[in-house]
Amino acid sequence: MQLVFEKRKAVSRRAIVLVPILSFIVSLILTGFLLLAFKANPFRTYMAMFIGAFGSWSNFTETLVKATPLMLTGLGVTIAFKLRFWNIGAEGQLVFGGVAAAWVALFWSPFLPAWSLLPMVMLVGMMAGAVWAGIPALLKTRLNVDETLVTLMMNYIAILFAEGLYYGAWRDPEGYGFPGTKLFPEAAWLPRFSGRAHVGLFIAIGIGLLLWVAMNRTKWGFELNMIGKNKKAARCLGVNVKRNILVALLISGALSGLAGVSEVTAISHRLQQGLTMGYGYTAIIVAWLSQLNPIAGLFVAILMAGLLVGGDQVQMMMGLPAAMGLVLQGMILFPMLAGSLFTEYRIKRIDPRNSRAAESNEELSV
């Protein structure tokens, strides 16, 4: 018996849904071996992670707290990836958005009526994120500079710039040496609704739904799809490729910027160390695992946040490294990339001794 890959006659919708789910299961199994190496029971560990993330309302609100920036950055990355523009700079766009938000919150309040402070903080923060993604987009469309490197490098610029501010110029003089700015005025706080969970969550969900409509039901989304899948044909058919890339990246960056805004205005209420826990990078996993579907992205973000929160939990309860959650996150990508093959191919069993039987043989399809 022999197994061969055979091209499908059409893209399998079943595979599109099943591959991410199976990838997650495979990653659980693979990480299970790692846990065994740590002499931990994988089942108990996963159970503990699950309870830690979803076991009670207060645990769940913590998961939602972490899901919010993951949703926003994940959606931002989704837009860019739809264009095959490899924006891996969501981290930097988030940080730069947070820095701009802090700037407005800390220094503009004397000049603005209180009610307008928060909207202004959000607006400027989003614009900053947009600028941070717009630079690589401009470099790409004008000079054909590779976006992967530029977005990656700009992460470090933003992160170090922020560090320079909260360690230096903006450091709270009464902060006992703690690396962070002064507390923002309350008018710049994004309201919380339960525990630390805040309205940023609803904004993110709203944007996710809106984005689904925009990507699937508007001319803009149609053009995005065309450009991502065949730039040359899009141009031939009259689509302005360069302008579309620029606009999409401004939106992409704005969403990541908004993630930074909500982190500083709802969670820490100041710009401080630990603004991001790698949300901008996890966003890449969110985008891939959701197959660039914004609504799926919302759920995947919650799952990824659960892994983060659950990872903290197993550290406390079982003495395992908290990084276990991150290991699981990373581990999902490999089966995912391998599995995406099955959307276009299936495995066919062939018996070389009897080629006629092979024709009628059952196909193993995912």
Next chain:
Amino acid sequence: METEKKPILEMRGITKRFPGVVANDHVDLELFPGEVLALLGENGAGKSSLMNVLAGLYRPDEGAIFIRGEKVQIDSPRDARNLGIGMVHQNFMVVDTMTVAENIILGLTEVSMIPDMGKISDRIREISSHYNLKVDPSAYIWQLGVGEQQRVEILKQIYRGAEILILDEPTAVLTPQESEELNNILRQMTSEGKAAIFITHKMEEVIAFSDWVRVLQHGKLVTVKRTSETNPQELARLMVGREVLFRIDKAPAEPKDVILEVENVDANDEKGMPALKGFSLQVRQGEIVGIAGVAGNGQRELTEVITGLHPVLNGSIKINGKDMTNRSPLAIIRSGVSHIPSDRIAMGVVGDMSVANNLVMKGYRRKPITHGGLLDPRRILDFARRMIDSFKIATPTPDTHVKFLSGGNIQKTILAREIDSCGGVLVAAYPSRGLDVGATEAVRNEMVRQRDKGSGVLLVSEDLDELLSVADRIVVMFEGQSMGELSSADAEVEMLGLMMSGVSKKKAEKEYYGSDHATGV
């Protein structure tokens, strides 16, 4: 044929199949030392795949290769090199950021870990002065022009001991002077008993460069000729083939107002070489104007300057009387131009989107597909079903991704979209290339129908039968210029062939009809 000399290379019954096509169908080839063989054929005739078999890049499905009478198996480019076969590809295989000398020794196993660049450079200088190939071994590739890069490639093959040099369309990128130089190099090489094969689809190069010519058509060898015993017009006819597939029923054209006007347009190709030189053309409503010419003589640039995909340097393009020179592709689409692009997979469709979506790739901008600011999936589907029906597109469902369709149905999808959205001008580049008889007929009939509905159609084709049966007038292009215009009713293939090889209409008429023939066009 030659009796006293033994061939240095023989290929017997070479067959190479790819999924769905036979690239080479039992092709034989002989090459004698001291001679240059031209391999002539249209795009897709199987010239390159035959040479890739020889260079060890493809493995033949059938057939045998003999070098100096000995049967050999060539499994890799390294095997080819060890047998003295060197190939200069159309896209040069050089590393920009390395020097000439470094490129020449790149990949050679005989070179020690730390090569003695001084000795290598001396050897390169020795070869280059012997063949009069002016190249500085220490220059970086990026500093060199295209012609110089080609010299590096040739030098590389000689350095590596090539006795049989294969050149894939070597003159496509060269200026006439550089071509002349290349010819001298080849002559020098053959005078020392080396042999060369060069791939081309330009008749005049066959005449200038080669001793023998072999013509391929649809993967089959159709003729072997001594170059001295043939002429461009015979080669043109052999290359294109004479059998007429079918006739298109059409009434005489009734041309009305000029709808497309190209005036003295200059444009460069992607490499920056002049591709259109003062080209002018008029297409009227209700007529089909054919563009004949061997591929690479500016046809692609012509269709792309009209559709706004390629910049015009000088001159103007008017559509419906309005100046549309260098306007955006969208503005030109809006002015009524439809385009069936030459590369249908790369430019005409988005393979990873559905047939339905591909069909609305022009209509999505307006009603009824866009309704209240949103795309209406039901209307998209309705529209798609109608198009699939009336253009007889064979697809399992409207949701099937286009890339799963056959070439003919992909073309029908493009045709349906472009004809439905056509506002008076249809630019069709090689619309029936690679299609089966049925799809070809559908495409040709559709163009005639568009003409009869009053559109102006510009048809670029390499298929002279297509031009003669579909077009009303034929303009012959050569090196970016118009060689003149013939009415298809009384155009002769031989005349077209002559003009395609760069002979102006006047001269061609003199040659073809004798000196006193009055033109009827």
